[in-house]
Amino acid sequence: EMCIRDRFIIKAIRLIKVWPLIKLAYTLEKRWPYLMRIVEILFIYTSIAHMMACSFIMMIYAAPTKNESWVRKVPHPLQEKQGFRKGNDMTGATSLDIYCHAIYFAYIIFTHISIGDIAAVNMQERILMCFYIVFSIHAYAFLFANLATMLTDIYRGLISTFQQTYDTVSYTHLTLPTNREV
Numbered sequence: 001e002m003c004i005r006d007r008f009i010i011k012a013i014r015l016i017k018v019w020p021l022i023k024l025a026y027t028l029e030k031r032w033p034y035l036m037r038i039v040e041i042l043f044i045y046t047s048i049a050h051m052m053a054c055s056f057i058m059m060i061y062a063a064p065t066k067n068e069s070w071v072r073k074v075p076h077p078l079q080e081k082q083g084f085r086k087g088n089d090m091t092g093a094t095s096l097d098i099y100c101h102a103i104y105f106a107y108i109i110f111t112h113i114s115i116g117d118i119a120a121v122n123m124q125e126r127i128l129m130c131f132y133i134v135f136s137i138h139a140y141a142f143l144f145a146n147l148a149t150m151l152t153d154i155y156r157g158l159i160s161t162f163q164q165t166y167d168t169v170s171y172t173h174l175t176l177p178t179n180r181e182v
Contacts, residue, residue, distance in 0.1 A: 037150050041143050045110075048139055052106035052132055057098060059125055070125055073118045074101045110136045 029036040056070060063069035074093070105118045109132050120126045 034150055034154060037146070041146055045143055048136075049103055049106040049110055052110065053099060053102035055128065056102040056105055059128065060098070062124070063122060068122050070105065070118060070121055071098065071101070072121055074098075109133060110140065112136070112140070 025036065025039075060066060060069045060071050066072070071093075074097075101118060107113075108115055108118070109129065112133070120129045
């Protein structure tokens with residue numbers, strides 16, 4: 001059996017494959033800093049949603065039966081009429097289906113849309129949802145404050161460039177000799 005140190009070393013070796021992507025990100029950041037900030041914000045947003053979705057999936061397996069978790073609210077794909085799962089089975093639902101519903105549920109909570117088609121069923125899930133809602137208020141504000149700051153910087157840069165161009169054109173117009181005789 002592998003010890004924790006060996007597992008860490010194996011995981012660290014796997015990161016070597018990611019190194020070219022990190023170098024590419026640094027290169028792109030030098031060339032297009034605002035684009036890379038948008039990509040970074042979207043990556044953080046998606047990573048948080050992924051972690052929330054994984055915790056939702058863990059809640060399915062922590063429930064005594066699958067019918068006592070949020071997955072009961074996921075529509076059954078094999079029924080003629082779209083409806084809720086009635087039994088304790090996950091017939092017709094693959095891991096990808098469950099993950100897609102979990103990430104959808106995470107985005108709904110994270111963006112505070114709260115459509116209500118998927119909801120917490122038991123008390124542990126409701127407590128977790130309350131924690132996620134409070135957390136996501138701050139994370140959402142942080143991420144979109146960064147976007148607003150970035151757009152403000154872009155706007156100031158455009159105004160500055162416009163003002164410099166306008167001043168150059170105005171100065172050139174005033175300094176040109178006027179040899180017009182009528």
